[in-house]
Amino acid sequence: MRPFTLAVLAATLLSLAGPAVAATAVTECDRLASHPEDPDRVSPAVETRDLQFERAIAACEADIAADPANARLHYLLGRLLFYANQNERAVQEVRTAADKGYRQAQFVFGAFINNRRPFAPTDICLVEQYWLKSARAGRQAARLSYVRHAVKGKFAGCRIQASKADMQALLDAAAQDSPGYYERLLIEDLTEQLRAYQR
């Protein structure tokens, strides 16, 4: 192989590997703000009661400045800002992470809308969209919440993208993720409700 070809190949491989490496590097922001239920966290979780807001927000802002494309960091900053009652920025950061494809942020952004948090959009159909993305990406809470909202008619008026079979597949996937007792009861209940569900 010619040196030029090798150099191109190496540069291509490095450019492909770059974002993945950056996204998995553990930052101070991760150490100070990781969410216990985030399936993509790269650091041990910090419970809400243990968050050190000032220090953690500063760390996340610095880490985002160094790696602005990192969706996880935007989500973590959003998490901190939300608990620090800086709702407008919290919603923006979580939405940024959600739009970059971060499944935990997709679920949380949908929850912000569903729970009518300040500065969150008010369109329930956005919940349908974000939760379905999150559910399809494997976030357990989104799988269950999406089915629950759909069978309860909470997405009435929206284009419901998941068929009944899709929703059953979400519940089947949820059941396979070795959930605990309460999740199993939930899945059992939602499966019964889905059986009776008519679109």
Add this chain to the structure above:
Amino acid sequence: MKHILWGVTALALWAAPAGAADDITECDRLAAHPSDPDKRVPGVSQEAMNKAAAQAACEAAVAKDPNNRRLRYQLGRAYFYDGKFDKGIPHVEFAANAGSSQAQFVLGYIIDGGQGGVKKDPCKVEDLWVKSARQGRFAAQVSYPHHAMRGLFKGCKLQASTAEMGAFLDAAKKQGEDYYQRLLVSILQEEFAAYQARK
């Protein structure tokens, strides 16, 4: 008056939960359940438990203090996680009979699922779970109405009235610790409203 005070004090001491005044043992450190109201330490999850060490520590602790319901339950738990149902059942039964709300729920759960070849007996489950729910154990407060509403206690004398089942769910709502627990209670409360209307 003095006699009455002595009597009340003696009664209070006699009625104190078994083991309330005893020391924290190695059995506690290795086998306490995180949700057991009797626990003396934060507890260990099933995945984190060193089963062999927990069994050894709890056998030693129970040998020293055989009437301690907490230690008996923990020994049973260490056996169950190791698949030793025959050895575990007598200890959990002892703890349940001694009033442990955790053991009452767990024994009911084992009988409900016929785990380890245990004979299924819905009326025994009903009895164990109503006792546990009346003592405030969240798992029983949701599981009892869940089963009652589905007719899974059919043929048994239902000890909890419809109003008491509603009260179990109300109490559970205040205790829900995570997203799944809160979602489950919310679904059960909706089902309960329909169940009440049918009654």
